[in-house]
Amino acid sequence: MGRNFPSGGPRMLRFGAFVLVFAACSGQQPAPSAAPANDATATVDVGGIDGAPGDSAATPDGGAAGAAADVAPPKDVKLLARVYRIDPVRDGGKRIEVLLPPPTTVDGTLIGPFVEVRNCVREDGGVPLKFQGFQVGRLGLEKQTVLPGPDGSYLHVDPPVDASTPGDGFAELMMYWHVHRAHAWFADVFGLKDLDFPMQALVNVEFYVEPTIAGLVGMKAGWNGFPNAAFVPKEGFAQLALPPRDKGAIVFGQTEKTDFSADATVIYHEYTHAMIGTTRLSGALGDAYGLDHMPGAMNEGFADYFAASLTDQPIIGEYGIGSFAGAHMVRDLSKPRRCPDDLTTEIHADGKIVGSALWAVRKALGGEMADGIVLRALQAFTKSTSLLGAWKLIVAEAKAESPATGAQVDAILQTHGWKGCTRARPWAEFDADTAPDKLPYRIEGKQAVGNSPSFAAGVPGYVQFFVEVPPGAAGVELWFDVGSAFDLFGGFGGAASGGSGVALALQPGEPVTLSFDGPLTDLKTGVVQADPAKKGRSKITIVGPCLQKGKGKLYVMMLNQGNGSAGIQKMGKVFVDKAEGATNAWQCK
Amino acid sequence: MPNFVLFCAVIAQLAAAVPTPATGAHRPAVLASPRAAASATVASLRRVFPTLDVEWKSDQPGPALVTGLHVPTTGADTTARGLDFLQRHAALVPLGAATLHAEPASESRARRVARFELTVPGPAGPAVVLDRSVAVAMDRDGNVLHVVSDAVPVAAAPLWRLSPDRALRHVAMAGHAVVPGGRPRAAVVAPTLATPAAATPIWVVDIGGPLDPAVVLVDATSGSLLGQRSSARR
Numbered sequence: 001m002g003r004n005f006p007s008g009g010p011r012m013l014r015f016g017a018f019v020l021v022f023a024a025c026s027g028q029q030p031a032p033s034a035a036p037a038n039d040a041t042a043t044v045d046v047g048g049i050d051g052a053p054g055d056s057a058a059t060p061d062g063g064a065a066g067a068a069a070d071v072a073p074p075k076d077v078k079l080l081a082r083v084y085r086i087d088p089v090r091d092g093g094k095r096i097e098v099l100l101p102p103p104t105t106v107d108g109t110l111i112g113p114f115v116e117v118r119n120c121v122r123e124d125g126g127v128p129l130k131f132q133g134f135q136v137g138r139l140g141l142e143k144q145t146v147l148p149g150p151d152g153s154y155l156h157v158d159p160p161v162d163a164s165t166p167g168d169g170f171a172e173l174m175m176y177w178h179v180h181r182a183h184a185w186f187a188d189v190f191g192l193k194d195l196d197f198p199m200q201a202l203v204n205v206e207f208y209v210e211p212t213i214a215g216l217v218g219m220k221a222g223w224n225g226f227p228n229a230a231f232v233p234k235e236g237f238a239q240l241a242l243p244p245r246d247k248g249a250i251v252f253g254q255t256e257k258t259d260f261s262a263d264a265t266v267i268y269h270e271y272t273h274a275m276i277g278t279t280r281l282s283g284a285l286g287d288a289y290g291l292d293h294m295p296g297a298m299n300e301g302f303a304d305y306f307a308a309s310l311t312d313q314p315i316i317g318e319y320g321i322g323s324f325a326g327a328h329m330v331r332d333l334s335k336p337r338r339c340p341d342d343l344t345t346e347i348h349a350d351g352k353i354v355g356s357a358l359w360a361v362r363k364a365l366g367g368e369m370a371d372g373i374v375l376r377a378l379q380a381f382t383k384s385t386s387l388l389g390a391w392k393l394i395v396a397e398a399k400a401e402s403p404a405t406g407a408q409v410d411a412i413l414q415t416h417g418w419k420g421c422t423r424a425r426p427w428a429e430f431d432a433d434t435a436p437d438k439l440p441y442r443i444e445g446k447q448a449v450g451n452s453p454s455f456a457a458g459v460p461g462y463v464q465f466f467v468e469v470p471p472g473a474a475g476v477e478l479w480f481d482v483g484s485a486f487d488l489f490g491g492f493g494g495a496a497s498g499g500s501g502v503a504l505a506l507q508p509g510e511p512v513t514l515s516f517d518g519p520l521t522d523l524k525t526g527v528v529q530a531d532p533a534k535k536g537r538s539k540i541t542i543v544g545p546c547l548q549k550g551k552g553k554l555y556v557m558m559l560n561q562g563n564g565s566a567g568i569q570k571m572g573k574v575f576v577d578k579a580e581g582a583t584n585a586w587q588c589k
Numbered sequence: 590m591p592n593f594v595l596f597c598a599v600i601a602q603l604a605a606a607v608p609t610p611a612t613g614a615h616r617p618a619v620l621a622s623p624r625a626a627a628s629a630t631v632a633s634l635r636r637v638f639p640t641l642d643v644e645w646k647s648d649q650p651g652p653a654l655v656t657g658l659h660v661p662t663t664g665a666d667t668t669a670r671g672l673d674f675l676q677r678h679a680a681l682v683p684l685g686a687a688t689l690h691a692e693p694a695s696e697s698r699a700r701r702v703a704r705f706e707l708t709v710p711g712p713a714g715p716a717v718v719l720d721r722s723v724a725v726a727m728d729r730d731g732n733v734l735h736v737v738s739d740a741v742p743v744a745a746a747p748l749w750r751l752s753p754d755r756a757l758r759h760v761a762m763a764g765h766a767v768v769p770g771g772r773p774r775a776a777v778v779a780p781t782l783a784t785p786a787a788a789t790p791i792w793v794v795d796i797g798g799p800l801d802p803a804v805v806l807v808d809a810t811s812g813s814l815l816g817q818r819s820s821a822r823r
Contacts, residue, residue: 190697190698190699191696191697191698191699192695192696192697192698193696193697194693194695194696228823229823230821230822230823231821231822231823232802232820232821232822233820233821233822235820236802236819236820236821237802273822273823276822278820279692279704279706279722282720282820283720283721283739284720284816284818285720287646287647287648288647299822303822348823372699375697376697376699376700376726379695379697379700379702379724379726380700380702380724380726380735380737381724381737382721382722382723382724382737382738382739383720383721383722383739384720384721384722384739385653385654385737385739386644386646386653388644389644389653389654389737392642392644392654392656393654393656393735393737396642396656396657396734396735400734447814447816447817448816448817448818449815449816450806450813450814450815450816
């Protein structure tokens with residue numbers, strides 16, 4: 001789903017996050033739901049999600065279970081339930097009445113043909129949580145808690161009055177309905193068979209930290225929430241030597257503010273990640289312009305797009321992300337973003353370049369045609385498909401509809417900068433705290449990408465910058481503040497923050513390019529060390545003929561020389577009219 | 590695994606179809622000049638399909654993308670049909686010492702896509718080439734429409750000089766929480782920015798404790814750590 005933290009704090013949160021992800025299931029004893037009644041409920045039309053594409057039936061896929069293939073059960077008998085169409089905020093607390101696909105369990109607990117929901121409850125018996133060989137706590141116990149009522153329906157399962165309620169059965173219900181609906185949409189509308197199995201979905205994920213050790217690991221004693229949602233492939237579970245989940249799992253946290261299962265856009269986002277899997281858009285590569293995070297950004301963008309399409313509206317995570325991370329992190333695909341102007345170096349934020357373009361295509365062509373084009377193209381992606389490759393594949397699929405459609409889609413994607421996007425932005429005044437996404441520019445460190453000769457001068461960033469020096473200026477002073485990077489799993493991911501020592505590689509007239517045959521010292525203008533003029537701020541003044549060689553345009557590649565990732569929190573520039581007396585002057589040729 | 594065995598058999602047939610001399614002096618065109626061979630194949634395809642659209646990448650001798658095709662294939666299933674195409678157009682996806690490992694195909698009403706990872710012989714079975722894969726997209730009748738590839742040829746099957754236990758020790762010494770009982774997996778990093786000269790044999794070591802389900806990549810020759818990554822997607 002994505003999250004973006006300011007510096008500090010996230011490591012503690014990450015600790016909690018993955019404990020639960022790897023929870024094993026033991027001692028499952030289905031029990032009636034104890035979810036409280038909710039007086040905010042307002043029943044609306046039975047079945048389906050009004051206005052959602054491809055959802056003409058009253059069930060997500062009643063026939064897919066192999067039973068009642070064409071005839072839905074009478075609504076007044078069984079399997080009715082009430083869920084949020086999108087989330088409690090967007091729906092104003094009102095729910096729609098839906099017809100669940102028949103569970104495959106004898107007792108009616110919520111395991112179905114295409115999802116196996118597991119509620120992580122605050123009970124003993126969860127998998128011990130270990131760190132560095134020491135047990136520090138345990139995970140919530142995985143079980144199914146929801147049973148049908150006396151009338152056979154699930155109408156008694158209401159959302160908890162307090163969103164912080166752990167282990168609520170309504171989370172199971174939301175997950176059961178929306179995963180089946182997503183599966184039915186991909187399967188019925190497009191015939192996609194890739195997820196024809198009961199995917200594991202963990203809800204209300206929390207973990208317990210022993211009071212005696214909480215202080216040592218910097219965490220709260222007792223139950224801690226998992227502040228996110230994620231798709232974890234099977235190898236992710238193997239990494240902690242926990243019981244395998246052969247098909248991976250989608251995982252949804254419970255915190256003091258947010259139940260991530262209550263947001264359908266988050267569910268659809270993670271489901272799409274699972275559909276994309278690990279064989280597409282999972283590559284972490286570099287190209288001539290530096291590290292390339294666009295495969296990861298595209299993975300996020302496609303996940304957002306299908307989440308928006310499934311809800312027929314462009315806003316992702318208004319409740320799930322907004323209540324936890326703030327409104328600025330909610331992703332609105334109706335607001336266009338383009339490459340390279342809007343690059344942030346964070347994959348969820350940069351996924352908006354992809355998601356907003358696809359949403360524009362959908363607005364132009366209509367949902368069914370756009371969704372089909374996008375899905376067919378996505379099917380052919382590889383681990384490291386580039387933005388340019390994605391553009392060509394989508395346009396090719398659009399042309400297959402008609403030449404006019406192809407031209408229309410081509411124009412939209414080009415408007416969003418998909419064709420030949422060079423990842424370079426103007427070196428402009430920047431403050432992460434006031435930027436639209438409130439994110440610093442991230443530069444990976446050697447811990448993330450290794451200690452190869454190519455990175456001897458430092459690890460290149462995901463984006464370059466350029467300065468246009470006006471005629472008459474003798475040079476330009478560049479300044480920037482380096483701090484910790486935001487912390488998340490994306491791109492190369494997993495490495496600690498705290499990098500320092502950022503150098504600059506300069507190139508007049510054209511972007512700095514990396515050679516595949518040698519280290520960065522091959523650069524025409526070499527690498528310069530920025531001088532930390534004061535704590536946290538570096539300044540360098542570039543003077544000399546190189547500024548004229550590039551007709552005033554100077555490209556800058558930032559190079560992180562530290563082990564941990566670095567974040568550029570602020571940056572700016574000042575043009576100087578004389579070289580004498582300049583701060584940390586550097587003469588370029 | 591059965592798919593892999595089937596695939597190895599097919600690849601063996603492919604190899605037989607393109608005789609490889611015992612010495613490197615007369616290597617087949619596919620190996621001697623992969624970009625030239627790929628370009629020639631693209632040119633021949635373009636004669637049949639004038640609207641062919643091709644994307645090339647600087648670090649990849651074969652095209653990253655070919656669209657505008659309509660090439661019939663034969664085979665019992667999507668994977669077999671994809672292999673049929675790749676057999677007849679091997680220069681598009683130069684592999685060197687690598688072979689293709691079939692992944693589950695992606696099937697929808699309008700498209701069937703054969704998917705392959707690259708592998709090389711490892712110390713205990715096939716070793717995956719990281720971040721590299723090939724997809725052959727077909728219509729429902731099995732006509733190839735697009736070929737998408739990250740493949741780069743691996744010059745020769747590398748040698749894993751470092752033992753798995755040594756790799757574990759290197760990772761632990763660097764301060765990572767090695768997963769108890771976890772065994773390193775052999776893999777290869779293809780020529781990239783991080784390994785400019787040649788494919789690098791590596792050990793993939795699980796780390797994380799409860800924090801991060803991540804792996805560290807260890808150079809199986811020098812023992813140096815080549816990076817760290819997570820497979821979770823949020």
